Amino acid sequence: MTKCLVHHLPAIEDPAAEAGAVSLVPVPPSGSEGPLHALIQAIGSTQLVGPLLDQCLRDLSWAQADSSNYFTPEDMARLMVGAVVPHDGHRVLDPACGSGGLLVESHRYVHERVGLNPTMSLRGRELHAPTSQVARMNLWVRGIKADVLPPGDSLTQPEPETYDIVLANPSLNQRDWTQEGGTEQHAGQPGPSVPLDPRWPEDAPPRSSADFAWIQHIAHALAPAGRAVFLMADRVAGSRQAMPRRLRERLLRGDLVECVIALPRRVYGHSQSSACLWVINKAKSARPGWGALDRRGQVLFINARRAFEQVPQSRARRLGDKNTALILSTLAAWRGLPGNGATATPYSDTDGWSRNCSVKEIASRGYSLMPTSYAVEPPGPERDTRSRIDQLKLELTEQFDQMRALELRLLDALEEI
Incomplete structure (x- = not known):
C-alpha cells in the first residue's frame, strides 16, 4: 500500500x-x-486487494454521482467488453476512461482466454485529473500495463492513431462541449469557422449536446476492421430531429451499426436517463474471431429494458450475471459464434427480446435505431402503457434539446452585438 x-x-x-x-x-x-x-x-x-479496491471504487463512484463523474459498474463492463470480443494483440482505447474499469475488464477478458499475460495495448484518457490518477492506480495495483494519457478532453481533436477496439461510457447529455479553441461551425448557422475536422466532414455536431461528437469521434478512431461499444442516451437512437437522423443515416450508409441494446434505467451508473448500448463494426462479414455469419446490411436490436435485478437491501438496480450472459449469448448466436458448447447456437428472433433487421427496413422507418420499436413486446395493456410513456419521454426530451439549441444560438447572437 x-x-x-x-x-x-x-x-x-x-x-x-x-x-x-x-x-x-x-x-x-x-x-x-x-x-x-x-x-x-x-x-x-490484506490478501484480497482486488475486491477491496473494487469496493472503494464503487463507494467513490456513488460519492461522485451528483457530478455525473461515475464509474462503469462491473456487470456493465463485462457486457461492453464481451460485446466487442477483444483479442490478444489488439489496440484498445477508452477515450473517457474514468477509473480504468473497461481497460481492466479488457485485460481480464483476454487473459482468461489465452491463459497468459496479454500482449494487447491499452490506452485511456480522462478529463478530470484526480480521476485519471485513480485509473493509473487501479491498473497499477492489478499489475496491468496501460498508457493513461495526461488529463484532457478527448473531443478537442481526432485520435492520432487508430484502434482495433474502442470502449466508452461518456457522460450522457453533456452540454456546451466545444472544439479546441472554443469555437465550431454550426450546421446551417452563421458563426466562426474552424479548420475542417475529419471526424465530421458533412456537418459539425451541435454545441447543445456532445453525444453526436462522441459517436463520430469513436467511429473515426477505428481501424479498418475495428469495432466499438459505447453508451448513448435514447434520444440519439430515436429522435426525429434532423441532426440525429442524418447521423444515423450516415452510420447505416457506411454499414457501421452492428447492434443496439435498450438497457434498463439506472444499471449503467447514476444517470436517470434512458440509454442504449451501441455496437459499431467496420467489418461485419464472416471472419475468424468475429463470427461465421455474414451480417453486412443487417442490424441486431435487443430490447433488454426489463433485464435487471434489484441489489439486495437496496433500491438500486443492476444487470446481474444472468442478464449479462443472456444479452451476450444472443449477440454471439446472431454472429454465428460458438457459446459454451462446441457449435454455435442458431439465432432466431424472439418477440419482445431481439430482432434482426435489414438496413433497408430501418431506412423506411426514418433511420430509427430504438430497439423497442423493432423488438416489440406482445400486445397487452401493460405494453401499450409503457410504449406511450416512452414516446412521451422522447418527445419531451426533443423539446428540451430544441430549447437548449435555441439558447446557445441566442447567446452566440448576443456575443456578436
Whole structure:
C-alpha cells in the first residue's frame, strides 16, 4: 500500500527536508497520523486487494454521482467488453476512461482466454485529473500495463492513431462541449469557422449536446476492421430531429451499426436517463474471431429494458450475471459464434427480446435505431402503457434539446452585438 501511494500520489514539498528535496508521500492532516498509519497497514496486509479496491471504487463512484463523474459498474463492463470480443494483440482505447474499469475488464477478458499475460495495448484518457490518477492506480495495483494519457478532453481533436477496439461510457447529455479553441461551425448557422475536422466532414455536431461528437469521434478512431461499444442516451437512437437522423443515416450508409441494446434505467451508473448500448463494426462479414455469419446490411436490436435485478437491501438496480450472459449469448448466436458448447447456437428472433433487421427496413422507418420499436413486446395493456410513456419521454426530451439549441444560438447572437 505504501508503495502504491509513493508511486501514484503527487509529490509534496517537505519543508523539513534539504533544500530542493521532495517528499513522495503527502503529509497527512495534523492529528491523523496514527489512524492513517493503521489504515495503510491494514490495507497493505490484506490478501484480497482486488475486491477491496473494487469496493472503494464503487463507494467513490456513488460519492461522485451528483457530478455525473461515475464509474462503469462491473456487470456493465463485462457486457461492453464481451460485446466487442477483444483479442490478444489488439489496440484498445477508452477515450473517457474514468477509473480504468473497461481497460481492466479488457485485460481480464483476454487473459482468461489465452491463459497468459496479454500482449494487447491499452490506452485511456480522462478529463478530470484526480480521476485519471485513480485509473493509473487501479491498473497499477492489478499489475496491468496501460498508457493513461495526461488529463484532457478527448473531443478537442481526432485520435492520432487508430484502434482495433474502442470502449466508452461518456457522460450522457453533456452540454456546451466545444472544439479546441472554443469555437465550431454550426450546421446551417452563421458563426466562426474552424479548420475542417475529419471526424465530421458533412456537418459539425451541435454545441447543445456532445453525444453526436462522441459517436463520430469513436467511429473515426477505428481501424479498418475495428469495432466499438459505447453508451448513448435514447434520444440519439430515436429522435426525429434532423441532426440525429442524418447521423444515423450516415452510420447505416457506411454499414457501421452492428447492434443496439435498450438497457434498463439506472444499471449503467447514476444517470436517470434512458440509454442504449451501441455496437459499431467496420467489418461485419464472416471472419475468424468475429463470427461465421455474414451480417453486412443487417442490424441486431435487443430490447433488454426489463433485464435487471434489484441489489439486495437496496433500491438500486443492476444487470446481474444472468442478464449479462443472456444479452451476450444472443449477440454471439446472431454472429454465428460458438457459446459454451462446441457449435454455435442458431439465432432466431424472439418477440419482445431481439430482432434482426435489414438496413433497408430501418431506412423506411426514418433511420430509427430504438430497439423497442423493432423488438416489440406482445400486445397487452401493460405494453401499450409503457410504449406511450416512452414516446412521451422522447418527445419531451426533443423539446428540451430544441430549447437548449435555441439558447446557445441566442447567446452566440448576443456575443456578436
